[in-house]
Amino acid sequence: MSKKELRFPKRPFRTSGGAKVPHRKNTSDKQSVIMPSPEEVIIPMSQHIGAPCKVQVSVGEQVYVGTVVGDSDAFVCAPIHSSVSGVVKSITKITMPSGAQVDAVVIESDGKDTTDPAIKPPVVENLQDFLKAVRASGLVGLGGAGFPAHVKLNVPADKEIDTLIINCAECEPYITADNREVIENSWAVISGVYTVSELLGIERVIIGIENNKPEAIKILTEIADNPKYDPEDKVRVLPLKASYPQGAEKVLIKACTGREVPTGKLPADAGCIVMNVTSVAFLSDYLKTGMPLTKKRLTVDGSAIKEPQNVIVPIGTPISKVMEFCGGYKEEVKKLLMGGPMMGISLSDDSLPVLKQNNAILAFSEKEARLYEPTDCIRCGRCVSACPMRLMPTRLCSDVKLLDFDAMQKHQIMTCMECGSCAFSCPAHRHIVQTIRLGKSKLKAELMKQKGDK
Amino acid sequence: MSKLFVSSSPHLRSNCSTRKIMLDVIIALLPSCAAAVVFFGWRALMLLGVCVLTCVFSEYICRIVMKREQTIGDLSAVVTGVLLALNLPANLNPLMAVFGSVAAIVVVKQMFGGIGMNFVNPALAARIILTVSFPTAMTNWIPTAYQSVDAVSSATPLASESGAYSYLQLFLGNHGGSMGETCALAILLGGIYLVLRKVIVPTIPVVYIGTAALMALILGLDPLEQILSGGIMLGAVFMATDYTTSPVTKWGKVVYALGCGVLTMLIRTFANLPEGVSFSILIMNILTPLIESATAPSAFGEKKGRRAK
Numbered sequence: 150m151s152k153k154e155l156r157f158p159k160r161p162f163r164t165s166g167g168a169k170v171p172h173r174k175n176t177s178d179k180q181s182v183i184m185p186s187p188e189e190v191i192i193p194m195s196q197h198i199g200a201p202c203k204v205q206v207s208v209g210e211q212v213y214v215g216t217v218v219g220d221s222d223a224f225v226c227a228p229i230h231s232s233v234s235g236v237v238k239s240i241t242k243i244t245m246p247s248g249a250q251v252d253a254v255v256i257e258s259d260g261k262d263t264t265d266p267a268i269k270p271p272v273v274e275n276l277q278d279f280l281k282a283v284r285a286s287g288l289v290g291l292g293g294a295g296f297p298a299h300v301k302l303n304v305p306a307d308k309e310i311d312t313l314i315i316n317c318a319e320c321e322p323y324i325t326a327d328n329r330e331v332i333e334n335s336w337a338v339i340s341g342v343y344t345v346s347e348l349l350g351i352e353r354v355i356i357g358i359e360n361n362k363p364e365a366i367k368i369l370t371e372i373a374d375n376p377k378y379d380p381e382d383k384v385r386v387l388p389l390k391a392s393y394p395q396g397a398e399k400v401l402i403k404a405c406t407g408r409e410v411p412t413g414k415l416p417a418d419a420g421c422i423v424m425n426v427t428s429v430a431f432l433s434d435y436l437k438t439g440m441p442l443t444k445k446r447l448t449v450d451g452s453a454i455k456e457p458q459n460v461i462v463p464i465g466t467p468i469s470k471v472m473e474f475c476g477g478y479k480e481e482v483k484k485l486l487m488g489g490p491m492m493g494i495s496l497s498d499d500s501l502p503v504l505k506q507n508n509a510i511l512a513f514s515e516k517e518a519r520l521y522e523p524t525d526c527i528r529c530g531r532c533v534s535a536c537p538m539r540l541m542p543t544r545l546c547s548d549v550k551l552l553d554f555d556a557m558q559k560h561q562i563m564t565c566m567e568c569g570s571c572a573f574s575c576p577a578h579r580h581i582v583q584t585i586r587l588g589k590s591k592l593k594a595e596l597m598k599q600k601g602d603k
Numbered sequence: 604m605s606k607l608f609v610s611s612s613p614h615l616r617s618n619c620s621t622r623k624i625m626l627d628v629i630i631a632l633l634p635s636c637a638a639a640v641v642f643f644g645w646r647a648l649m650l651l652g653v654c655v656l657t658c659v660f661s662e663y664i665c666r667i668v669m670k671r672e673q674t675i676g677d678l679s680a681v682v683t684g685v686l687l688a689l690n691l692p693a694n695l696n697p698l699m700a701v702f703g704s705v706a707a708i709v710v711v712k713q714m715f716g717g718i719g720m721n722f723v724n725p726a727l728a729a730r731i732i733l734t735v736s737f738p739t740a741m742t743n744w745i746p747t748a749y750q751s752v753d754a755v756s757s758a759t760p761l762a763s764e765s766g767a768y769s770y771l772q773l774f775l776g777n778h779g780g781s782m783g784e785t786c787a788l789a790i791l792l793g794g795i796y797l798v799l800r801k802v803i804v805p806t807i808p809v810v811y812i813g814t815a816a817l818m819a820l821i822l823g824l825d826p827l828e829q830i831l832s833g834g835i836m837l838g839a840v841f842m843a844t845d846y847t848t849s850p851v852t853k854w855g856k857v858v859y860a861l862g863c864g865v866l867t868m869l870i871r872t873f874a875n876l877p878e879g880v881s882f883s884i885l886i887m888n889i890l891t892p893l894i895e896s897a898t899a900p901s902a903f904g905e906k907k908g909r910r911a912k
Contacts, residue, residue: 165903170615322615399903412904484608490615497609518608520616524677527621527719530851538903543851561902569613576619577719583611 155311155353157385162407164400166537167392168570170322170491172361176448177325181333181459184474186233186258190465191502192218193243193253197289198296199225204252210237213265215441218254227297228287229505231265232443232463233258246487246494246501253502256465270439279348286435287442287505292316292327292396292425293488295506298432301422302349308417313351314405315342317358317365317426318389318396321489323450326508329459330427330446331358331365334434338426339372341433342384345424354384355405356426361391393491394568398423400537412564427508442505447471451486451511455479462503468510469499483518486511491569521578532571532581538564542571542581549588554595562588621718625678627802631793632685632841638776638786642747643693647782653697655684657704665713679718683707686726686841689783690834690881691733694745699737703729723888724845731881744779760832761871761878773831784834794840803844806856807863811839814864822872834880835867842880848888855891855898862887862894 195201202219206212212231219229235258243253271282280299288298304310315338319327331338346354356373358366366388373384389395389404399410401423408419416423431442445464450457455476462471468485472478486493487501488509503510532542540561548556565585572581639647662680666673674680687707691700707729712721734741760768760778768778776786783790797803815835816826830836843849843863850859863883870879887894 168617403903409904412902414904481605482607483605484610484614486614491613493612493614495607495609495612495614497607513614517614520608520610520614521620524621525674525717525719527624527679527846528851529624529846531619533851534853539900540902541851541899544899560899561905564902564904567612569615572613573615573617574619575616576621576624578616578620580611582613586611 157353157355158387158405158407161357161387161389161404164395164403164537165539166535166570167394168535168573170320170393170573172391173322173450174325174328174361175323175450175457176459177328177362177364179329179458181329181446181461184460184462184466184471186260186262186463187466187470188258188260189238189467190231190233190256190258190463191243191253191467192229192231192256192465193245193251193502193504194219194229195245195249195251196229196295196464196505197227198294199223199227199300201251202226202229204240204254206237206254208237208239211235212237212256213263214443215265215268218256219252225297225300227284227289227299228441230287230441230443231256232465234261234263235259243501246496264440268439268441270437271435273348273436276348282436283432285441286432288428288431288435289442289505290425291427291431291445291506291508293492293506293508295504298424298428301424302345304349304417304422308420310349310351310417310420310422311353312406312421313342313346313349313354314401314421314423315354315356315426315429316396316398316401316423317356317362317369318401319362320359320391320393320396321491321493321509322393323511324448324489324509326446326448326459327426328362328365330430331362331369334430335368335372337430337433338369339378339384341429341431344433344436345429346383349422351422352383356384356386357389357395357401357405358386359391359395360388393570393573394537394566397537397566397568399566412561445503445505445507447503447507448509449475449511450509451513452517453478453480453482453512453514464505465502467500467502468496471503471510472499472512478512480514482512483515484513486513491573492567523579524577526577526579529576531574531576535570535574537568537570538566540565542585545588546579546581546584549584549591552591554592557588557592562592565589621677621679624802625682627797627800628682628841629678629685631796631800631802632682632689632783634789634792635689635783635786635837636685638789639689639693639782642749642776642785643745643782644748646693647688649697650691650693650695650700650782651685651688653700654688654691654704655681657701658684658687658708661705661708662713665709666717669713671717674717677718680708683712683725686783687729689837689841690726690730690781692741692744692780693782694743695740699733699740702736703733706732719847721847722891723885724842724848727842727881727884727888731885734881746779747777747785749777750779760828768828768832770827770831773828778832780832781834781837784837787831787836790836790840797840797844804856806853807844807849807860808839810857810860811843811864811867812836814861815839815868818865818868822868824868824872829868829871833871833878838867838880838884839863843884843887845888848891850891850895850898852895852898852900854900855894858894858898859887859891862890
């Protein structure tokens with residue numbers, strides 16, 4: 150392949166659509182607080198996309214911080230570790246926010262937080278060692294999707310990756326966890342960036358960050374632009390326009406490189422790997438200490454929260470305990486979200502535990518919890534101009550209403566990533582995303598059925 | 604813990620609503636209404652009142668008869684009423700205005716399913732129905748309060764000799780014509796307000812007026828006189844930009860406005876009608892679904908992704 154020199158873009162490439170969502174980053178200047186271990190943690194066996202883990206411990210067994218409690222032979226799967234030291238109290242089933250029933254290990258903490266004696270820094274000499282270490286660390290995409298990191302980093306041999314994009318856009322309102330990670334742990338971010346890019350042989354790293362985080366941009370630029378730390382000038386920070394959904398993988402790739410991931414393909418097909426900034430920082434820490442993913446920084450905010458802040462909590466802590474630690478509720482909670490207000494999942498109660506890929510818990514009072522009643526579509530076209538995937542939500546909604554599977558496919562319903570820009574902008578408050586989501590699952594079922602018939 | 608609301612994302616909505624958009628359109632129409640009252644006096648005010656009240660009342664009755672949710676609160680019927688009134692000559696018999704309003708709301712809008720479902724602009728269709736039903740009354744233009752009756756005939760600039768009116772006179776609206784069409788200044792103010800409030804994008808008005816001017820040039824007419832007379836300004840800013848009957852796609856809007864401009868000038872020049880705005884917009888309204896599907900954008904990643912190699 151004739152190699153053209155890769156250049157860094159001076160300004161982001163143009164992306165289409167987007168919505169002007171409010172920022173409400175109330176916690177961006179507040180130092181994160183470390184929450185002590187709760188008396189009990191609940192660790193579900195499915196905290197990633199892929200096969201759920203099998204329980205590896207039995208009731209009554211002594212576990213430590215970092216002990217493997219769940220694992221599986223499946224490739225698309227990441228092991229799950231205990232976040233406290235103590236005794237396995239029970240193994241039960243819990244209902245996840247998605248509605249699925251999964252096994253969960255309940256561990257009673259002894260309050261000592263003893264580290265598992267078996268934990269030691271992994272020896273990494275080549276890419277294979279590295280991928281094994283990434284799997285053992287239990288890392289999943291911390292931006293919210295929860296895709297096992299070792300699967301993403303294991304690039305097929307026929308794909309050429311020339312750019313590593315670090316996702317620090319954090320475009321959802323309220324959430325500031327990645328921002329705080331950069332500010333409080335900036336050296337880990339940069340050393341993680343180097344480790345990953347060197348092991349994968351990537352010569353260009355772009356840190357994409359929305360321009361509403363001036364402090365984080367300043368810190369990262371100072372390190373990345375200093376020839377002492379970045380002698381080959383392979384890492385650069387690219388401030389992006391603060392516009393939702395700048396942090397969506399495909400949109401971010403477009404903004405940073407001008408490339409479009411082809412329909413139904415992966416970022417690797419556009420020569421890119423995208424990693425969340427907290428994931429990279431965690432990897433760097435893991436390679437130093439060998440401590441797997443057992444803690445997570447969460448933004449706790451929303452109109453019903455007394456003291457909005459970022460807290461670092463052991464994974465598996467029940468949400469109610471996190472809320473107690475944050476001073477409890479200010480008003481009666483009417484809506485509880487896991488994740489941001491645009492793409493987060495609304496929970497039915499606060500007994501669920503914190504998962505690996507959580508980055509925010511938001512609690513809202515009645516005023517924000519109630520959604521408007523939908524009225525008739527006036528065909529204003531705001532959804533069409535808001536769609537970052539250049540879809541026509543108006544047309545997709547009528548396809549779904551008619552259950553016209555051919556039209557749904559023709560109009561690329563599967564390209565929809567459910568970012569919510571359309572529904573946010575809709576003056577008739579129509580349930581656009583909900584309708585498209587329904588259409589997507591009906592289409593999937595229909596395609597499965599057709600496959601089965603043949 | 605009390606019961607929680609569980610809903611599908613997004614959990615955040617913009618504070619935009621149909622009613623707010625319609626309210627903005629009404630505000631944008633106020634300068635034109637004021638100009639109509641200034642030039643044509645109390646009759647203009649009365650016609651505005653008659654049209655708005657009839658439109659709202661017919662929508663109210665329609666929704667009850669059809670056993671549908673009441674929608675007069677979204678103010679779209681008010682917009683239709685104001686627009687229809689602005690399209691009428693000031694001395695029209697109010698009963699004819701009532702007939703037009705009922706036709707607009709009942710036949711054109713509600714019978715097709717109400718807001719967002721009508722395939723042509725209700726006010727525009729009503730104007731055409733009235734023109735066809737009462738051709739004399741609908742073209743009986745009275746002079747404005749500031750025209751000396753003996754000097755200038757009350758004919759509209761389009762029906763008079765070219766050059767009968769100065770550009771300033773045309774721009775300010777001191778000439779005969781439909782109540783809201785004469786004052787270009789007032790329409791322009793309303794249009795700027797709509798663009799600033801992001802209710803409309805300027806594509807349709809700009810392309811429409813631009814095409815009409817270009818066509819006038821090609822046909823050997825005075826472009827400025829052509830766009831300042833007749834209903835082009837009102838049509839381009841308020842009628843052609845109607846959400847329901849114009850394409851939602853970016854390029855669709857361009858094609859649509861281009862068609863409006865070309866048709867308007869062709870009708871003005873070659874057809875046996877002095878004015879072509881209503882018919883040209885109506886024709887393009889009907890073509891909207893076609894234009895929309897022809898100009899649908901390709902989805903993200905559908906074309907071969909560019910790779911820097």
